[in-house]
Amino acid sequence: MLLAAGLFGFCARDIPRSGLAGAADPGPRALPLAMVMVVAAGGLVELTRASMLRFRAAGAGPTQESPDGQADAELPAPMSYQKFGILAGAVLVYLLALTWLGFQISTVVFVSSVLTWLGARWWSATLSGVVIVLIVRILFGELFHVQLPEGAFGLTL
Amino acid sequence: MIPGVFKQFLSLPWQEVLTWPVLVPWLLGMVFGVFVGATPGLTATMAVALIVPISFYLEPNAGLALIIGVSFTAIFAGDIPATYLRIPGTPASAAATLDGNELAKQGRGRLALVIDLLCSCLGGLIGVVVLMLIARPLAQFALFFSDFEYFWLGVLGLSLSALVSRGSTLRGLIAAALGILISTVGTDVMGGVPRYTFGSFELLDGLNFIPVMIGLFGFAEVLRNVSSSQPMATSTIPSQETGVAKASVQEIWKYKWLVLRSALLGTGIGALPGAGADIAAWGAYGFAKVTSRNPEQLGTGAIEGVVAPTSANNAAVAGAWIPALVFGIPGDAVTAIVLGAMMMYNITPGPQLFESGTQVQAIFLIALVTQVLLLPAGLLGIKAFGWILRLPRRLVLTAVMVFSVVGAFAIRNSLFDIYVMFAFGLIGFFLEAKKVPLAPVILGLILGDLIEKKLRAGLISSGGDLTPMFTRPICAALVGLLVIALVLVPAVRWLRMRMRAE
Numbered sequence: 001m002l003l004a005a006g007l008f009g010f011c012a013r014d015i016p017r018s019g020l021a022g023a024a025d026p027g028p029r030a031l032p033l034a035m036v037m038v039v040a041a042g043g044l045v046e047l048t049r050a051s052m053l054r055f056r057a058a059g060a061g062p063t064q065e066s067p068d069g070q071a072d073a074e075l076p077a078p079m080s081y082q083k084f085g086i087l088a089g090a091v092l093v094y095l096l097a098l099t100w101l102g103f104q105i106s107t108v109v110f111v112s113s114v115l116t117w118l119g120a121r122w123w124s125a126t127l128s129g130v131v132i133v134l135i136v137r138i139l140f141g142e143l144f145h146v147q148l149p150e151g152a153f154g155l156t157l
Numbered sequence: 158m159i160p161g162v163f164k165q166f167l168s169l170p171w172q173e174v175l176t177w178p179v180l181v182p183w184l185l186g187m188v189f190g191v192f193v194g195a196t197p198g199l200t201a202t203m204a205v206a207l208i209v210p211i212s213f214y215l216e217p218n219a220g221l222a223l224i225i226g227v228s229f230t231a232i233f234a235g236d237i238p239a240t241y242l243r244i245p246g247t248p249a250s251a252a253a254t255l256d257g258n259e260l261a262k263q264g265r266g267r268l269a270l271v272i273d274l275l276c277s278c279l280g281g282l283i284g285v286v287v288l289m290l291i292a293r294p295l296a297q298f299a300l301f302f303s304d305f306e307y308f309w310l311g312v313l314g315l316s317l318s319a320l321v322s323r324g325s326t327l328r329g330l331i332a333a334a335l336g337i338l339i340s341t342v343g344t345d346v347m348g349g350v351p352r353y354t355f356g357s358f359e360l361l362d363g364l365n366f367i368p369v370m371i372g373l374f375g376f377a378e379v380l381r382n383v384s385s386s387q388p389m390a391t392s393t394i395p396s397q398e399t400g401v402a403k404a405s406v407q408e409i410w411k412y413k414w415l416v417l418r419s420a421l422l423g424t425g426i427g428a429l430p431g432a433g434a435d436i437a438a439w440g441a442y443g444f445a446k447v448t449s450r451n452p453e454q455l456g457t458g459a460i461e462g463v464v465a466p467t468s469a470n471n472a473a474v475a476g477a478w479i480p481a482l483v484f485g486i487p488g489d490a491v492t493a494i495v496l497g498a499m500m501m502y503n504i505t506p507g508p509q510l511f512e513s514g515t516q517v518q519a520i521f522l523i524a525l526v527t528q529v530l531l532l533p534a535g536l537l538g539i540k541a542f543g544w545i546l547r548l549p550r551r552l553v554l555t556a557v558m559v560f561s562v563v564g565a566f567a568i569r570n571s572l573f574d575i576y577v578m579f580a581f582g583l584i585g586f587f588l589e590a591k592k593v594p595l596a597p598v599i600l601g602l603i604l605g606d607l608i609e610k611k612l613r614a615g616l617i618s619s620g621g622d623l624t625p626m627f628t629r630p631i632c633a634a635l636v637g638l639l640v641i642a643l644v645l646v647p648a649v650r651w652l653r654m655r656m657r658a659e
Contacts, residue, residue: 001331001335004335015352023621024616025621026616031337032338035341038334039338042334045327046325080384080385084383084384087383091579098562103563107559115555118554118555119551120551139192146570149572
């Protein structure tokens with residue numbers, strides 16, 4: 001939050017201060033700056049709260065309450081940041097591939113790779129990729145006339 | 158009041174509307190509305206926009222039935238992927254995602270959707286009855302709203318979203334502020350000054366709401382699911398529900414006053430120009446949380462969390478017709494398109510429309526019958542999407558990723574929007590990991606423009622004087638509600654918690 005506030009605050013320097021009607025108009029910079037302040041102040045309060053709780057926990061053992069009063073039992077299941085990184089990376093490569101290979105080829109490759117990585121057999125993963133492409137093609141392409149990306153080489157299945 | 162409704166009901170042109178040439182396109186249009194509304198990235202507005210050219214080949218009543226049928230059905234259908242996949246099909250479904258998806262995770266997705274469908278029908282019916290009864294006075298009241306009233310209405314909506322979100326209210330408020338900050342990206346609404354665009358042509362129009370919403374709710378959910386240690390070969394949601402119809406009716410009976418309250422609120426909000434079904438749904442959800450005996454349960458799979466927004470969003474569609482028909486001022490984008498289509502049929506909205514009577518009565522009847530036809534069309538949609546439950550999780554999650562990408566792209570045929578969706582998926586993942594609620598971010602993004610525009614326009618017209626912001630009667634009432642929501646309700650909650658702890 002503090003990082004977001006800092007970034008938005010820093011970039012707000014480029015926005016002109018004055019508005020349409022002189023002093024009566026707060027101008028285009030006013031709202032972003034006000035929100036930056038709210039986010040920064042809120043972020044600082046949260047940081048202080050979390051630090052105080054951690055400080056107390058270090059002295060008095062594990063606590064039953066999280067900073068917002070919710071029980072620790074409500075915390076989400078443990079996350080694998082490695083899996084997150086791999087998937088996010090795969091999606092990014094897929095998005096970049098859309099520009100070059102087009103929707104059909106890149107989607108089949110993406111779906112079959114991800115499904116195989118998640119434990120499916122290669123032939124079932126590839127078949128799933130083809131079926132998903134067909135469904136999207138019929139639904140979006142034929143029915144709603146959405147021009148799906150064809151890629152730089154115009155490759156299709 | 159009841160004899161008035163009954164009298165109007167009898168005087169409706171049943172014989173002109175309930176004919177096969179009208180009913181066939183009407184039903185087909187509703188099935189089309191189910192599929193467009195349930196497809197992430199395709200909004201109710203888009204559904205209506207796609208159907209309008211077809212409606213010109215039909216006689217006026219059939220064309221109007223087609224358009225009205227699509228608009229109501231698409232709003233409901235957006236709740237289907239919202240419940241099963243946590244991807245709101247339309248912006249108006251975002252509020253229904255919170256508890257609907259939690260219920261689906263508990264294996265009660267069908268129950269959530271049947272309740273949703275019944276509430277949509279009831280909300281729509283209540284909205285249409287209100288439309289028939291108080292169209293003129295309510296639209297006249299909305300005309301009393303100056304810029305400052307709209308500003309406070311926006312602030313109130315945002316504050317409610319922070320209150321309704323799970324966990325800390327402070328984090329909800331920070332999330333709302335972050336949403337407003339994101340809404341400032343693009344050309345300044347008043348002076349045309351570029352903000353946070355970094356020389357990018359695509360950013361001049363601001364960040365499109367749909368890719369942001371798909372990223373925050375859909376893609377982030379996929380990332381969270383894949384990153385968790387849950388097994389991937391099993392089906393998405395365990396569901397072998399039986400006795401859903403009876404249980405749904407019982408639940409709705411239990412929350413009948415909430416249905417009525419949310420529908421009336423939805424109609425009122427829908428009648429305000431610029432405030433559509435999405436704001437109505439959030440408003441009703443917030444109001445339900447504030448008035449609930451167990452507010453802490455909302456967001457964890459509470460039936461109230463499904464009843465309130467779904468009763469309100471369809472009622473808002475009816476509400477948006479109030480200023481549209483009486484004054485020719487569309488309440489939202491859908492009614493704006495419909496008004497355009499009406500002009501093509503030589504139907505001019507305005508007071509004279511009520512003088513001649515016949516056409517407006519036909520519109521009322523079509524809107525009423527649509528709520529009844531919504532039941533079979535909606536059940537068909539729920540059934541068609543039920544097969545998803547039988548598929549392995551890994552397949553559903555991968556398909557959701559592809560649909561998120563295509564949904565983001567379909568809005569403007571823009572690859573840039575896909576990157577926006579991706580970026581907000583990552584942001585949503587980290588925000589959720591840090592227990593920052595996502596709903597206020599979305600509402601901040603929706604209301605940011607309105608809040609800024611109305612505040613600045615109000616200050617310019619008052620010469621920079623802040624006094625009218627607090628002294629105008631409706632402003633004072635809205636500020637009072639804000640104080641109740643932000644100060645009194647948390648104080649009462651805190652006192653209750655203290656008393657329970659002691």
